[in-house]
Amino acid sequence: MAEGRKIVECVPNFSEGRNRDIIEKIVAPLKDREGVQLVNYEGDTDYNRLVVTVLGDPQAVKEAILDAVGAATGTIDLNRHQGEHLRMGATDVVPLIPIRNMTVEETVELSKELARSINERFGIPVFLYEDSASSPDRGNLANIRRGQFEGMADKLLLPGWEPDFGERKIHPTAGVTAVGARFPLIAYNIDLGTDKLEIANKIARAIRQSGGGFQFIKAGGVELKDKGIVQVTMNITDFRKNPIYRVFETVRMEAARYGVPVIGSEIVGLTPLSALTGSLEYYLGLHGFDDTKIIEHWLLDD
Secondary structure, X not given: OOOOOOEEEEOOEEXXXXXXXXXXXXXXXXXXXXXXXXXXXXXXXXXXXXXEEEEEOHXXXXXXXXXXXXXXXXXXXXXXXXXXXXXOEXXXXXXXXXXXXXXXXXXXXXXXXXXXXXXXXXXXXXXXXXXXXXXHHHOOHHHHHOOHHHHHHHHOOOOOOOOOEOOOOOEOOOEOEEEEXXXXXXXXXXXXXXOOHHHHHHXXXXXXXXXXXXXXXXXXXXXXXXXXXXXXXXXXXOOOOXXXXXXXXXXXXXXXXXXXXXXXXXXXXXXXXXXXXXXXXXXXXXXXXXXXXXXXXXXXXX
């Protein structure tokens, strides 16, 4: 990627993680496209959710995402959708993250362009969130999504909940979408060696900001029936303030109260290298360690 080129990351979440044919139709417009690099896509069957990551030229990314939203709108019917993850739209949320040579203000403007185009092209009501939010109560995605698809038709008629783009009426099968600029977050899940969902919920409540836990942590409990376990699923919205190792160790400590082991964890999508080196520094007790001590750091373009 040439020096001076603007690079934006987009991580759209779609409400389909089981049907491989539908997943491939959604990501097809993102493949082999000039100015856009599809770097990752993961479908989760328990969550019934697809997380996609693309990087590239801002306008090229915008157009590619619009085509993917079109594919999702034509293939996903939320009236038939079931999964562990909260959702309000076939294309549930579309975050944009400035990566190189882009300001937050430019990313916010791009998010507004994308949101307007989603509404005009597909008739989907769109809310702006995070740095793009039009009011303080829309900054937190959880506030917008509360009620999910099933309750969104009534919610749009409530005072203060008119969409930023579109009418106060959900798309009959694709629901509502949120679009916004934000800081890179880490989607992080911790597996517990138990099938008791109430334990995962208690731990999630203890670590998340809304429950009196860590700032910049949103968390909940999820049952993974196929694996016979539960999971504490979370978004770390600012890993600089609350790093992965701190959250992991706290979950392990809380789980011990219930006699439950932590049996693993996973990162969904991509994560900044510095988020991992911080945990490496902690667990190995390294002094003065940072990204520059990693060989691959010096092999990256410019």
